[in-house]
Amino acid sequence: MTTTVALTADKDTGVATVTLDRPERLNAIDLTMRDELCEIWRELRFDGTVRAVVLTGAGERAFSTGLDRDAVVPQPDSPYMADDPLLRVGPKSNDLWKPVIAAVRGMACGGAFYLLGESDFIVADTTAAFFDPHTSYGMVSAYESVLMAQRMPYGEAARMMLMGTAERLSAQRAHDIGLVSELTGPGGALAAATDCAAVIAGYPPEGVQGTVRALWAAKETALAAGFAQAPHLVSLGNLPAERQAELFNGRRAGEFRLR
Template sequence: MSSGILFEVDNHIARVTLDRPKALNSIDPEMDAALFEAWTEINSNPDIWVAVLGAAGEKAFCAGANVSGGTEGDGRRMALGGGLTGVGGPMLTLRKPLIAAVQGYAIGGGFELAMCADIIVAADNAQFGIPETKVGIIGEAGIMHRAIRQLPHHIAMALILTGERIDAQQAERYGLVNEVVPYEKLLETAWSWADRIASASPLAVQAAKDAVLSRAGWPLDIALATRYEPIEAYANSADRIEGRAAFADKRAARWSGR
């Protein structure tokens, strides 16, 4: 794995850590390439069921980016955040559940990276902001499109138009984050969420995520009428057989992710 992040896997859970604390974990080209490698490994490795994205240091999760449309080692363009955000290049879709553990500043591209997660746990010192208008820089506006979809309309517009921030407690009240905890318990809490997800059938979880997100912007009748290949494939998986056997035997399932 390239430098700029730390990557480890433990008990089916991948931990990705932004590791440039002196630069407030801002995303540079090297980190972008490392994140691309991490997401690619998480997607392709059947023994990874959940991912947790965190950051080194107490001051910032990620204070944005000093790169727009970085390049991978072979010269291909990628979107910001290793492809995850869809800003500046092709978007990489993470098939596994992603939990973001956010502390300190999550602003600009860092805020957008957090919004790419399925679940956000925030430390009580977290601050979320969209500073583009305040500093007079408007580029590819992915963060604004995400904010208007993940926050109440008037809250998102206030953030976008003023460049001001909201704190962790406000973010929880507006439904942006799932839980706010003291900084000292941030990673423990994020890991607890990951453990809870990993206790479910990994293939069922991945199929559910694909179905929900692939039709999130479509009318309900179309979403209901859609055939979802991962769900259909799950019907013939070893995990589905194990799930039914575990239910009949009144025991905990032993998932294989296959």
């Protein structure tokens, strides 16, 4: 039974809504949520009544803050093998070629970019803020950087990844640079994304799904090449887990600036 991800579907419009439902944890992704998302994406492949999907987060504070820091991720005892718990968490990684529109309210950071990077476009309200904390905590932003470099101008992606927790990309700036396709008032992103999804769901699905696949084909070669480097960069660059925890626990509230 799904406990951390809610799935609803409107049979009349053909739109399904997938909601990350851990608002008390800022919709951080634990291994249960990861598994449930994978199951839902693969389930939607077989549901012909669903022709478009909206992905959002519960609550007002965050779309998602990425991997839950309390998640225990076993790793092979080998420098040649590493398990990234979120690598297959997105719709494209689960062979879902129905359009997925992300509706972002509040924070979206770190591991949330695995989901945003595999969404077809992003609608956000003015409370949305995007950042990547990896470098602040002695970690390499590898997969996240590769994904977001495909969605943003290189300099903007580099700045966001390198500035860590010191700076957050505002919803307005994200819209200005094309990361966000539509900007709404507070609380309006879900409705706007659902309206877009309903329009798309009204078109013949074969043409829509073929277009989704073609759009992804335009960048998947670059993603594959970047991902091939990621495990080695993470292995070489990450501080030991205990040192990461020290940096995380010692972070200062309100240290960031918004741009």
